[in-house]
Amino acid sequence: MRNPPEIPAAFVRQMEHWLGAEARDLVAALSAKPWRGLRYAAIARPRGELPPSLAPFLSGGVPWAADGFYLAPGPSLGYTVLHQAGAFYLQDPSAMAVAVALDPQPGERILDLCAAPGGKTTHVALMAARRGGAQLVANDVHRDRVLALAENVERVGAPCAITNESPAALADAWPQAFDAIVVDAPCSGEGMFRKDPAVRAEWRPDAPERFQVLQKDILRHALTMLRPGGRLVYSTCTLNPLENEQVVLWLLDHYPVALEPLPDWPEWRPARSDWAADREEVGLAKRLWPHVGRGEGHFVARFRLLDPVATSPRRRSKAATPSTDKAWDAWLASLVAEVPPAWRKTVARKSVVFADALGDLAVSSLRVLRPGPPIAERKGQVFVPHHAASRLLPPGGFRATVEIDEETAIRYLAGEPLALPAGHDHEATFCAVAHEGFHLGFAKRAPGRLNNLYPRGLRSTRIESLAALAAEVDSSSYT
Numbered sequence: 001m002r003n004p005p006e007i008p009a010a011f012v013r014q015m016e017h018w019l020g021a022e023a024r025d026l027v028a029a030l031s032a033k034p035w036r037g038l039r040y041a042a043i044a045r046p047r048g049e050l051p052p053s054l055a056p057f058l059s060g061g062v063p064w065a066a067d068g069f070y071l072a073p074g075p076s077l078g079y080t081v082l083h084q085a086g087a088f089y090l091q092d093p094s095a096m097a098v099a100v101a102l103d104p105q106p107g108e109r110i111l112d113l114c115a116a117p118g119g120k121t122t123h124v125a126l127m128a129a130r131r132g133g134a135q136l137v138a139n140d141v142h143r144d145r146v147l148a149l150a151e152n153v154e155r156v157g158a159p160c161a162i163t164n165e166s167p168a169a170l171a172d173a174w175p176q177a178f179d180a181i182v183v184d185a186p187c188s189g190e191g192m193f194r195k196d197p198a199v200r201a202e203w204r205p206d207a208p209e210r211f212q213v214l215q216k217d218i219l220r221h222a223l224t225m226l227r228p229g230g231r232l233v234y235s236t237c238t239l240n241p242l243e244n245e246q247v248v249l250w251l252l253d254h255y256p257v258a259l260e261p262l263p264d265w266p267e268w269r270p271a272r273s274d275w276a277a278d279r280e281e282v283g284l285a286k287r288l289w290p291h292v293g294r295g296e297g298h299f300v301a302r303f304r305l306l307d308p309v310a311t312s313p314r315r316r317s318k319a320a321t322p323s324t325d326k327a328w329d330a331w332l333a334s335l336v337a338e339v340p341p342a343w344r345k346t347v348a349r350k351s352v353v354f355a356d357a358l359g360d361l362a363v364s365s366l367r368v369l370r371p372g373p374p375i376a377e378r379k380g381q382v383f384v385p386h387h388a389a390s391r392l393l394p395p396g397g398f399r400a401t402v403e404i405d406e407e408t409a410i411r412y413l414a415g416e417p418l419a420l421p422a423g424h425d426h427e428a429t430f431c432a433v434a435h436e437g438f439h440l441g442f443a444k445r446a447p448g449r450l451n452n453l454y455p456r457g458l459r460s461t462r463i464e465s466l467a468a469l470a471a472e473v474d475s476s477s478y479t
């Protein structure tokens with residue numbers, strides 16, 4: 001096996017310039033093991049908890065994220081039943097600071113502008129769901145990455161719309177449309193050096209300068225989409241002040257924005273005003289340094305927009321109309337115990353019926369990957385539940401549910417049919433399949449068995465049992 005690439009010497013020189021002797025501690029920390037974390041993620045059960053079967057893998061809570069936990073050194077949990085079921089999201093503990101900084105409020109309309117693969121989107125969605133819900137749009141400019149975003153959003157049941165656009169195109173369509181926007185910007189990724197050797201290999205000495213140009217361009221457009229009084233969270237996973245304090249300074253100098261205080265966690269250090277023309281308020285932004293706290297490198301700042309940046313009136317699209325299709329209404333009633341309010345307005349595109357998450361946002365000129373969570377597909381004259389819909393409702397939300405043990409769930413995720421459980425006398429054609437109260441997908445009733453509707457593209461024969469993985473946990477400390 002090849003050794004991971006060294007920490008780039010030019011990076012070390014740059015950080016010595018900024019940090020002086022402290023750079024040594026930083027470089028030493030970047031050569032140690034990364035901190036790993038996971039976050040409770042099942043949005044349909046926003047007040048739920050991680051099941052006890054995950055306890056052997058956890059080593060304490062992340063102080064700033066109510067749903068976040070450190071993972072003990074050991075195996076990856078990506079190929080487990082509970083991960084596939086969207087019970088949790090694997091996330092760097094420092095990255096959990098971003099949704100916390102945004103602090104989503106009930107009923108807000110929120111845009112995550114650089115959202116793929118979805119760590120912050122799904123965290124914002126969970127926090128919002130806990131507070132009664134928000135309207136969420138997640139965007140990413142890259143076509144391949146936006147598909148990974150959709151997969152993660154669907155896995156955890158985040159009820160958001162997804163677009164695949166440039167910030168400029170969105171800004172043109174959605175002036176002053178949002179109460180809050182997250183710009184988790186593309187960056188030189190220095191904070192990820194110990195977690196991801198590929199980032200070290202790709203880093204170039206001029207990366208901070210180049211990314212700063214891109215970050216300003218994205219922020220320029222983001223601000224025009226924010227209503228006056230709205231909040232903008234700017235974050236990066238890099239360390240260089242060119243992409244952090246100096247971008248903050250540029251925003252303060254060029255736009256009617258004010259920085260807001262963030263929570264005062266000891267592991268969140270004030271950003272350095274001395275790297276931003278000694279502007280004291282820059283210290284309200286926070287740095288999560290890899291050599292200070294238990295997580296990778298992150299930067300986060302929250303701004304309040306004081307005056308509008310764009311004044312053109314908001315364009316409205318025709319609101320989605322509630323379905324009046326009787327066949328659809330009857331089918332839905334046969335699937336769910338009670339139709340959730342968010343499913344009353346639907347949008348049909350090709351053969352898929354989506355819950356409408358765009359409301360009056362104009363989308364005619366935009367690439368919309370999904371206008372909201374998919375609920376069903378029309379196949380000929382009949383509807384079939386969309387796999388993603390299984391994640392949208394809590395236990396008991398579907399008329400029929402079959403709870404299966406882990407061994408059976410592993411076979412279900414590989415695509416095998418299920419035996420009809422003894423006593424399963426429900427007549428519903430479709431039933432949800434659940435493990436430990438988390439919905440995995442759907443099955444269709446057939447004589448003597450349940451046919452597996454878990455999508456072919458998601459099926460996997462690599463899923464491992466938690467008991468087997470627990471034996472690999474290293475209970476010694478990180479360092």
Ligand SMILES: C[S@@+](CC[C@H](N)C(=O)[O-])C[C@H]1O[C@@H](n2cnc3c(N)ncnc32)[C@H](O)[C@@H]1O
Pocket residue numbers: 113114115116117118119120121140141142145166167184185186187214218237
């Ligand atoms: C740091 S990553 C976002 C991580 C994501 N927020 C999460 O938590 O999973 C930055 C994202 O910005 C996107 N991006 C790159 N260039 C962009 C641009 N010009 N405009 C908008 N987004 C861009 C990338 O595709 C990438 O997914």
